[in-house]
Amino acid sequence: MTTDTTTTVAPAAERVLDARGVTMRFGGLTAVRNVDLHVNAGEIVGLIGPNGAGKTTFFNCLTGLYIPTEGEVRYKDTVLPPKSFKVTAAGIARTFQNIRLFANMTVLENVLVGRHTRTKEGFWSAILRGPGFHKAEAASRARAMELLEFVGLEKKADHLSRNLPYGEQRKLEIARALASEPGLLLLDEPTAGMNPQETRATEELVFAIRDKGIAVLVIEHDMRFIFNLCDRVAVLVQGEKLVEGDSATVQGDERVVAAYLGEPFEDAPGNEEIAEVEAAEANADTPADTEAPTDADTPADAETTTDAAPGKENDR
Ligand SMILES: Nc1ncnc2c1ncn2[C@@H]1O[C@H](COP(=O)(O)OP(=O)(O)OP(=O)(O)O)[C@@H](O)[C@H]1O
Known part of the structure; x- marks a missing residue:
């Protein structure tokens, strides 16, 4: 067995x-x-x-x-x-509380910046712009466009990021963060x-x-x-x-x-609150010749809402 x-x-x-x-x-x-x-x-x-x-x-x-x-x-x-x-x-990628985009770059360029940690092409490759560089660049652009599509900004790829409405700028920040995979x-x-x-x-x-x-x-x-x-x-x-x-x-x-x-x-x-409210109500019932409270004197609304x-x- x-x-x-x-x-x-x-x-x-x-x-x-x-x-x-x-x-x-x-x-x-x-x-x-x-x-x-x-x-x-x-x-x-x-x-x-x-x-x-x-x-x-x-x-x-x-x-x-x-x-x-x-x-x-x-x-x-x-x-x-x-x-x-x-x-x-x-x-680990992140976005910021205060949006940090490159305002004068296009939407696509902002995402491409986010890819720099994932591209192997170095300084000389960028200067010489050989076939390896062009291939890597094309792959990066394709990936960046995919991410823009994912967040719903693909139609605005060529817009300057500063011209996007606020909500879309936040989406763009997310796409850029995602670009680092x-x-x-x-x-x-x-x-x-x-x-x-x-x-x-x-x-x-x-x-x-x-x-x-x-x-x-x-x-x-x-x-x-x-x-x-x-x-x-x-x-x-x-x-x-x-x-x-x-x-x-x-x-x-x-x-x-x-x-x-x-x-x-x-x-x-x-109990303390109840006593305070009762006292205030009692005062309010008395048609007093006392000074009317100003807004600043009555913060109750602000505190209870x-x-x-x-x-x-x-x-x-
Ligand atoms: N660079 C800094 N130098 C000195 N104090 C700082 C620094 N950064 C943050 N603090 C202080 O550390 C504390 C925590 O701040 P932090 O911004 O992390 O809080 P938070 O929870 O993110 O606040 P919020 O929700 O308002 O963004 C605060 O008292 C802040 O003033």
Whole structure:
């Protein structure tokens, strides 16, 4: 009798990004403190947090723009050197919170610039413009056009990038980032300044990027976008990772709500507020000859209409 001793073990998800103990100090300010975060192949992970929480600083540590004060960042098991071009060459691409396109170059040229880490043709080849150079150039252009088609900008390939509407400039930034053929794409506020329709289109675009086998880590203040999109969400508050989990876990976490909306009252929650409201109502009922409150004296509306959402999405 033979016994089958083989067991099927589900393969562990490939870890594309593994940041461990990342800390970034600027003089006396610790912008990011001891943050661990990983992204697996095939995942879309969100990074959220109030303004100034350290999200962009963390991205800058991942992409070699900053050298973290402590900690290390691995891409597919290799520790990344803190140099942006080496990080891009390794397989991590990013977009920026403030769009950084070459304004006087065409849409196509902007994408071609993004391909430079993937083209082997060197300086002399470019100067001599031999057959090898022309072949490589044609292949690059074909790939760039494919990417423009992917983001829906192929008809604007010859337009100057500065003439594109804002939403299309953001798409172009994504196409340029994709031109380096990354395994991980970092998006820093990809829907900032977009209308709801453009935001939904960006959501679809990010899903399509994931379906191409590229993992995504995204910073965004639009909570609906984040919770629709992400397999996992990490919350940074004052430089530290407060919570990490799926959308439902993060949305339901009281600490997250408190971090965005302010700390709850410590004793008898609500009593103090009720007393204040009752006192205000009693005053209002008295036809007083006292001075009418100015807008500045009545900030209540501003403070109570925060249900829309945490973060900057209401800032537009
Ligand atoms: N180069 C720098 N030098 C000094 N302080 C910095 C630098 N970059 C960021 N900071 C500070 O680090 C903290 C975190 O900033 P960061 O921009 O990373 O936050 P954020 O979460 O991305 O904010 P937002 O959502 O507003 O973009 C802030 O207090 C900021 O002022």
